[in-house]
Amino acid sequence: MIVCESQFRIPDRNNPAIALHEVDFYQAPDMRLSLRYRFNPGEYEVYSKDFRTTYERIIFKDPDLQAALDAGGKAWKQRFGGDQTEDIVCTHEFPLKAFGCKEVIE
Numbered sequence: 001m002i003v004c005e006s007q008f009r010i011p012d013r014n015n016p017a018i019a020l021h022e023v024d025f026y027q028a029p030d031m032r033l034s035l036r037y038r039f040n041p042g043e044y045e046v047y048s049k050d051f052r053t054t055y056e057r058i059i060f061k062d063p064d065l066q067a068a069l070d071a072g073g074k075a076w077k078q079r080f081g082g083d084q085t086e087d088i089v090c091t092h093e094f095p096l097k098a099f100g101c102k103e104v105i106e
Contacts, residue, residue, distance in 0.1 A: 004090035004098035005065050008037035008044075025072045026079070033059075033079070035072050044068035046075060065089050 001023070008019040019037040026033050031050050038045055038061075046060040046068055060071035069087035076084055090098035092105050 001085070001087050002090050002096055002098040003035075003065065003069060003087060004092070004101040004103065006090075006092075006103050007098070007100055011039065023072075025076045033072065033075055035068055046072045048075075 003023055007021045010020045012018050012020040017039060019039070021037075023035040024032055025035065025046075030052055031048060033046070033048050036045050036047065037043070041063075043061045043063050044065055044067075045058050047056050047058045049056045059075055060068060062068050062071070066089050069089065073084055073087050088096065090096060090101050090103075092101055092103035
């Protein structure tokens with residue numbers, strides 16, 4: 001998948017410390033593995049959440065979106081095995097422009 005940094009700029013109304021937008025690497029009835037952005041200290045977090053207990057575990061933190069995408073892909077492969085498409089950061093230009101990217105390159 002292609003992920004744009006610009007999609008993580010709007011704070012969540014219920015928790016303004018994190019961005020409203022999140023990316024799911026996978027979601028099952030009982031758990032999910034997701035990527036979110038925390039404004040302070042300015043890091044992306046890959047985390048898992050168990051819906052049965054509401055327990056969250058942060059797996060990886062880094063200010064670099066590509067590093068966080070790589071960590072999420074690695075966690076996905078550990079859980080499911082096999083190959084997964086590579087996740088990359090949006091370049092704001094086709095063909096590597098994320099769905100919903102509003103950035104314009106001049």
